[in-house]
Amino acid sequence: MTEHLLTAARALDAADPLRHHLDAFVKAPGVSAYLDGNSLGRPLAVVPDLLDRFVREDWGTRLIRSWDEQWMALPERVGDRIAEVTLGAAAGQTIVADSTSVLLYKLMRAAVAARPGRSEIVIEAGNFPTDRFIAAGVAAETGATLVWVEPDSVRGVQPEDLDALLNERTALVVLSHVDYRSGALADMAAITARVHDAGALMLWDLCHSAGSVPMRLDACGVDLAVGCTYKYLNGGPGSPAFAYVRADLQGGIRQPIQGWFGAADIFAMGPEYAPTPGIRQLLSGTPAVTSMIAMQAMLDLIAEAGIDAVRAKSVSLTDFAVQVFDEQLAPLGVRLLSPRDSAARGGHVTIGHPDFRAITQRLWGEGVIPDFRFPNGIRLGLSPLSTSHEETLHGMLAVRDALG
Amino acid sequence: MTEHLLTAARALDAADPLRHHLDAFVKAPGVSAYLDGNSLGRPLAVVPDLLDRFVREDWGTRLIRSWDEQWMALPERVGDRIAEVTLGAAAGQTIVADSTSVLLYKLMRAAVAARPGRSEIVIEAGNFPTDRFIAAGVAAETGATLVWVEPDSVRGVQPEDLDALLNERTALVVLSHVDYRSGALADMAAITARVHDAGALMLWDLCHSAGSVPMRLDACGVDLAVGCTYKYLNGGPGSPAFAYVRADLQGGIRQPIQGWFGAADIFAMGPEYAPTPGIRQLLSGTPAVTSMIAMQAMLDLIAEAGIDAVRAKSVSLTDFAVQVFDEQLAPLGVRLLSPRDSAARGGHVTIGHPDFRAITQRLWGEGVIPDFRFPNGIRLGLSPLSTSHEETLHGMLAVRDALG
Numbered sequence: 096m097t098e099h100l101l102t103a104a105r106a107l108d109a110a111d112p113l114r115h116h117l118d119a120f121v122k123a124p125g126v127s128a129y130l131d132g133n134s135l136g137r138p139l140a141v142v143p144d145l146l147d148r149f150v151r152e153d154w155g156t157r158l159i160r161s162w163d164e165q166w167m168a169l170p171e172r173v174g175d176r177i178a179e180v181t182l183g184a185a186a187g188q189t190i191v192a193d194s195t196s197v198l199l200y201k202l203m204r205a206a207v208a209a210r211p212g213r214s215e216i217v218i219e220a221g222n223f224p225t226d227r228f229i230a231a232g233v234a235a236e237t238g239a240t241l242v243w244v245e246p247d248s249v250r251g252v253q254p255e256d257l258d259a260l261l262n263e264r265t266a267l268v269v270l271s272h273v274d275y276r277s278g279a280l281a282d283m284a285a286i287t288a289r290v291h292d293a294g295a296l297m298l299w300d301l302c303h304s305a306g307s308v309p310m311r312l313d314a315c316g317v318d319l320a321v322g323c324t325y326k327y328l329n330g331g332p333g334s335p336a337f338a339y340v341r342a343d344l345q346g347g348i349r350q351p352i353q354g355w356f357g358a359a360d361i362f363a364m365g366p367e368y369a370p371t372p373g374i375r376q377l378l379s380g381t382p383a384v385t386s387m388i389a390m391q392a393m394l395d396l397i398a399e400a401g402i403d404a405v406r407a408k409s410v411s412l413t414d415f416a417v418q419v420f421d422e423q424l425a426p427l428g429v430r431l432l433s434p435r436d437s438a439a440r441g442g443h444v445t446i447g448h449p450d451f452r453a454i455t456q457r458l459w460g461e462g463v464i465p466d467f468r469f470p471n472g473i474r475l476g477l478s479p480l481s482t483s484h485e486e487t488l489h490g491m492l493a494v495r496d497a498l499g
Numbered sequence: 500m501t502e503h504l505l506t507a508a509r510a511l512d513a514a515d516p517l518r519h520h521l522d523a524f525v526k527a528p529g530v531s532a533y534l535d536g537n538s539l540g541r542p543l544a545v546v547p548d549l550l551d552r553f554v555r556e557d558w559g560t561r562l563i564r565s566w567d568e569q570w571m572a573l574p575e576r577v578g579d580r581i582a583e584v585t586l587g588a589a590a591g592q593t594i595v596a597d598s599t600s601v602l603l604y605k606l607m608r609a610a611v612a613a614r615p616g617r618s619e620i621v622i623e624a625g626n627f628p629t630d631r632f633i634a635a636g637v638a639a640e641t642g643a644t645l646v647w648v649e650p651d652s653v654r655g656v657q658p659e660d661l662d663a664l665l666n667e668r669t670a671l672v673v674l675s676h677v678d679y680r681s682g683a684l685a686d687m688a689a690i691t692a693r694v695h696d697a698g699a700l701m702l703w704d705l706c707h708s709a710g711s712v713p714m715r716l717d718a719c720g721v722d723l724a725v726g727c728t729y730k731y732l733n734g735g736p737g738s739p740a741f742a743y744v745r746a747d748l749q750g751g752i753r754q755p756i757q758g759w760f761g762a763a764d765i766f767a768m769g770p771e772y773a774p775t776p777g778i779r780q781l782l783s784g785t786p787a788v789t790s791m792i793a794m795q796a797m798l799d800l801i802a803e804a805g806i807d808a809v810r811a812k813s814v815s816l817t818d819f820a821v822q823v824f825d826e827q828l829a830p831l832g833v834r835l836l837s838p839r840d841s842a843a844r845g846g847h848v849t850i851g852h853p854d855f856r857a858i859t860q861r862l863w864g865e866g867v868i869p870d871f872r873f874p875n876g877i878r879l880g881l882s883p884l885s886t887s888h889e890e891t892l893h894g895m896l897a898v899r900d901a902l903g
Contacts, residue, residue: 121559131563138559146550150793154735155525155542159535159870160863166736194784196758197601220770225759225784228772232757325785331558332570332788353636354600355629362873366624368632380598380629381729384736385790389554459564466563469766 097492100419104484107415113400113408116480128490130465132478133303133443136329139396142389149388170382171375176394177328177337181402182301182320183311188342190374191324191387195302195336196225198321199269201350201377202338203233206267206296206319209348213266213295217242219252223275226300230269239266249432250439251279254286261293268295272310273303273441276468278413278433280308280441284315291316296344302326305337306393307409307442307479309402318344327442327478328397330390335383340374354379396480405479410437412477415484416444419491427498432472443476446494454497463493501896504823508888511819517804517812517884524885532894534869536882537707537847540733543800546793553792574786575779580798581732581741585806586705586724587715592746594778595728595791599706599740600629602725603673605754605781606742607637610671610700610723613752617670617699623648623656627679630704634673643670653836654843655683658690665697672699676714677707677845680872682817682837684712684845688719695720700748706730709741710797711813711846711883713806722748731846731882732801734794739787744778758783800884809883814841816881819888820848823895831902836876847880850898858901867897 108114120137123129129137153161174189182189192198207216218230220243234241242260246252251274261268268290273280283299290297298319304310306327312320320339324330340348349370355361356378359369370376397405414437420429424446432445448454448471455467466474473494477487512518524541527533533541557565578593586593596602611620622634624647638645646664650656655678665672672694677684687703694701702723708714710731716724724743728734744752753774759765760782763773774780801809818841824833828850836849852858852875859871870878877898881891 121555123560123562126560126562129562135558135563135566137562138554143551143554146554147547150542150547150550150735151525154539156527156530158527158530158533158541158868159539160868161736162539193597193601194758194787196760196784197597197756200756200758200783223759224762224765224772227770228757228759228762229783231772232755236755331554332565333785334789335787336784351636351640352601352604353632354598354604355627355632356600358628358632361628366631368628368635379604379633380600380740381737383598383739383787383790385738385793386787389789464562464564 097423100422100488101485104415104488107411107484111408113404113480116396116400117483119396120481126462126464128463128486128493130475130477130487130490132481133326133476134466135332136326136393136478137481138331138389139329139392141392145388145392166382166384169384169387170378173387173391174337174374177305178339180394180398181305181310182339183309184313184339188374189337189339190377191335191337192378192382193336195321195323196229198336198338199226199229200233201352202298202319202321203230203267203269205348205350206298207233207237207239210266210296213264214239215242215264215266217244217257217260217265217268219244219246219270221248221276222269222271223300223302226269226271249277249279249434251277252281252286254282254289257286257289261289261295263294265293265295267298269298269300271300271303273308275303276432276445276472276474278441278443278445280439283310283317287315287317303441306397307405309406312339317341324390328390329393331386334386334390338377340377345373345376350377352379356380356382400480408479409442409477412479412482412484412487413437413440413442413444416475416477416487416491419488420446423491423495427495442479443474445472445474447472448498450498454494458493458497463490465490465494501827504826504892505889508819508892511815511888515812517808520800520804520884521887523800530866530868532867532890532897534879534881534891534894536885537730537880538870539736540730540797540882541885542735542793543733543796545796549792549796570786570788573788573791574782577791577795578741578778581709582743584798584802585709585714586743587713588717588743592778593741593743594781595739595741596782596786597740599725599727600633602740602742603630603633604637605756606702606723606725607634607671607673609752609754610702611637611641611643614670614700617668618643619646619668619670621646621648621661621664621669621672623650623674625652625680626673626675627704627706630673630675653681653683653838655681656685656690658686658693661690661693665693665699667698669697669699671702673702673704675704675707677712679707680836680849680876682845682847682849684843687714687721691719691721707845710801711809713810716743721745728794732794733797735790738790738794742781744781749777749780754781756783760784760786804884812883813846813881816883816886816888816891817841817844817846817848820879820881820891820895823892824850827896827899831899846883847878849876849878851876852902854902858898861901862897867894869894869898
């Protein structure tokens with residue numbers, strides 16, 4: 096009964112202009128469907144060689160000299176590359192550092208301080224936990240109040256959801272561009288404009304869109320953003336995050352963790368901290384160089400493919416997943432927890448069923464690897480460059496069979 | 500005229516019970532003396548293979564499953580290993596995370612909050628810049644005042660230097676165990692006891708002692724500590740730092756960057772942040788797994804050698820460096836900026852001369868790599884397991900020749 100789906104999947108794969116990149120990733124023996132590339136992107140096959148060269152030459156032979164020769168510039172250089180490849184942002188506004196959580200803390204603290212006399216942080220009630228947790232901590236220590244947006248959980252935040260919440264007390268709005276559960280894709284331009292109309296700053300969490308969805312941060316006038324590099328940027332487990340600060344805002348903010356790497360003259364080792372003027376002011380400690388190797392190769396691959404082509408493949412994969420859902424899973428009582436319209440959806444599709452917790456554990460043991468999301472969602476993360484339509488079908492049919 | 504020194508160096512190397520470990524590190528073609536292992540430790544030769552296996556198997560094949568299987572526990576597991584190998588601390592009190600700067604921020608904020616009614620942070624005026632910068636930021640945002648210890652720059656902070664500064668207003672004392680410039684080794688037991696007598700908390704920066712100097716954190720009753728893993732723990736450029744919080748203090752502190760990895764139930768994704776009770780409460784974002792591979796191999800090597808034997812080798816190297824200094828450099832007007840008594844010295848020796856800035860640049864180009872410290876110091880970082888007496892002599896004679 097699924098032969099026509101297999102035929103369709105193979106036809107889509109045959110017509111996929113990016114299909115040759117599927118072979119660019121490390122093979123995973125025993126894994127027949129990896130549908131969690133939006134939790135942890137697969138390593139490119141070139142990464143072991145890159146790390147070998149890095150250890151033997153850059154670290155092992157150039158030794159401390161590599162800091163002057165290349166590593167000191169790396170946080171900005173890779174940040175600029177992320178900006179160019181997927182953010183739609185000019186150079187000098189993006190930096191790789193810390194983790195998403197630590198960068199959220201720095202930017203939220205900086206933003207609240209940059210809007211004196213305003214005391215409210217608007218944040219989605221269903222935003223990713225670390226965003227909410229960090230915001231709660233920042234609110235507690237700055238005396239700010241959290242104001243919750245509670246949108247429809249499938250559609251995600253719509254511009255008009257903010258109308259009743261934005262006012263002269265709003266300092267900052269924190270939203271995810273692509274919702275980590277539903278995959279709902281927010282209207283960055285319209286929402287940012289409304290936030291600016293209220294005189295507040297806009298901070299976007301790009302964790303689930305960077306490397307998957309083309310953005311236009313500069314054109315949208317976005318103030319602040321953070322994102323993750325171990326999902327669609329395939330940086331490896333715990334690779335550092337990135338932060339974006341609009342160029343003309345950089346002189347008006349101050350982040351609280353004033354470590355030596357953010358100082359104006361790092362090796363002067365002078366008595367007082369003075370922040371360096373540009374985006375490097377967001378740095379605190381020594382940048383995680385080893386963890387920045389893999390992501391550079393993936394950024395090159397995305398650049399080669401083109402982010403618009405990556406997005407087109409992503410839409411094709413998620414549209415196909417919805418088709419398979421309709422035919423094979425909906426009849427079994429599974430619910431679609433993602434937008435049906437691809438224009439309103441990022442790179443993953445989430446489906447729900449009470450048995451999914453137990454099923455996910457079993458599938459993982461069998462080499463079919465989707466993502467489980469509490470309380471009963473399976474998230475199908477379809478990383479465009481490393482996932483085929485046939486693999487998607489195979490994984491979803493395994494879910495169906497596990498339910499049967 | 501230096502033949503006797505070469506003979507002495509070779510005799511010391513021949514008698515060195517750890518000499519066979521010199522071959523355990525990646526070879527550096529063109530580098531005849533690497534005397535900067537306390538800025539960036541050399542990679543172990545096994546690291547490329549470890550990274551290869553990590554990328555292909557743990558990351559590339561186990562994929563997201565590795566979080567459950569091993570990575571989630573890694574920050575505590577490696578932290579416990581550091582505690583066992585070099586800190587003299589029981590398990591459950593040490594965690595690998597973030598950078599030294601970010602962990603200093605977390606611990607200083609937590610410490611000031613844990614001592615309500617006290618408003619002074621005592622810190623050395625010559626402490627490493629990031630310690631001073633972070634402390635100044637924490638003071639500014641909490642309303643605390645910095646109180647400066649200004650010890651003799653060679654001897655470093657002595658217990659009695661604190662007598663006039665500690666009182667009922669002191670919340671926290673922040674000192675380096677081994678001074679980053681002079682190498683002066685502080686008396687951890689005596690200083691910690693005095694700080695406790697004043698009712699304050701003690702935070703030690705162990706960046707220049709971890710992996711080089713045996714410590715007894717538990718026995719000394721140390722409250723808080725941070726340290727670096729890319730120096731004598733050879734974790735690679737920007738590898739994450741570690742933090743220690745005394746077990747019975749863990750229930751009484753709260754760090755400000757309350758991200759998901761520090762939450763009691765990380766995947767419940769509940770509405771409110773509740774910190775997990777143990778040392779994991781210091782975590783914020785996703786741990787930097789890739790950057791924790793190399794340090795684990797070095798910790799195994801230090802454990803195999805034994806930290807006391809590592810320290811004995813370190814003392815032998817620095818004693819020999821002082822001998823070479825006396826004979827070859829002092830006559831040229833070079834000054835010794837480190838303690839002469841090895842019991843008062845950590846793992847490096849610093850010497851001073853007005854021409855050292857220019858000389859260091861030249862030596863680096865010739866494959867002799869000491870560390871330059873503003874304004875005119877050359878720091879000879881003699882990482883015990885990767886440095887020989889002959890290499891030390893060669894590097895120091897190159898400095899002499901460059902002055903001549």
